[in-house]
Amino acid sequence: MKQIVKSIVVFALAISVTNCGDKKETDKYGNAVEENTETTTETSVDPLLAKGQELFEGKGTCTACHKPDAKVVGPSIKEIAKIYKEKEASIAAFINEESKPIVDPSQYDTMKTNFAITKAMTAEERKALEVYMMSFE
Template sequence: MKKILALVFIGLLISCKKENQENFGKPAEVETATTQKPEDLGKEIFDGKGVCYTCHKPDTKTVGPSIKEIAKIYREKGGSIVDFLQEKSEPIVDPSQYATMKTNFAITKNLPEEELKALEAYMLSF
């Protein structure tokens, strides 16, 4: 008798779990179809209209520091990439090369705050 009760109980648990998963799954699917993650939008801008990729590669220093290096320093120092791209804060990664980066503010200062935040989220994801 005890065994049967235990089996029924387990059966109930499993069916409850399934229901939960089904209910959880649905709204999540709708969400991913309509909203974009900031990192993904950031990547789109970084590799697209921002043309940041021409000077910044994920791992290696080219014209500019690698994205990983920038992310590391910004995380350590708690800096704001959004402020930097609006020319509201000083360079903290490689001030000696600041003049080269400055030419991009013509682009970044015209981007909406949401897109700058997306760029920051993308860079800090490294």
């Protein structure tokens, strides 16, 4: 009997000594998980793009007339971006009434009602709207 107790004590001691070393992470099945030593880099969002989206969907009230893929009251954002890119024109200049409408001039009078909002924006905010809209091209 003493021999069995002695064997159990030695076995328990051996297990506890081997478990006191470096702890290895395991998955839910007890399999060792390798440590990932690579640092992950978050993809950063262009602050102007994020600000532009916030303005477009918020105080700019642009979503009332413009959707990404569909004409509502005004042309789609994709159509606007495509035409402004082709003509190398500036959306920021247009919403500040510094240039003429080039996408759908027949909607100009409707758009003019929003110029009070867009002209009150800072130049950076207008640029942010442009960056956001041009991201759809």
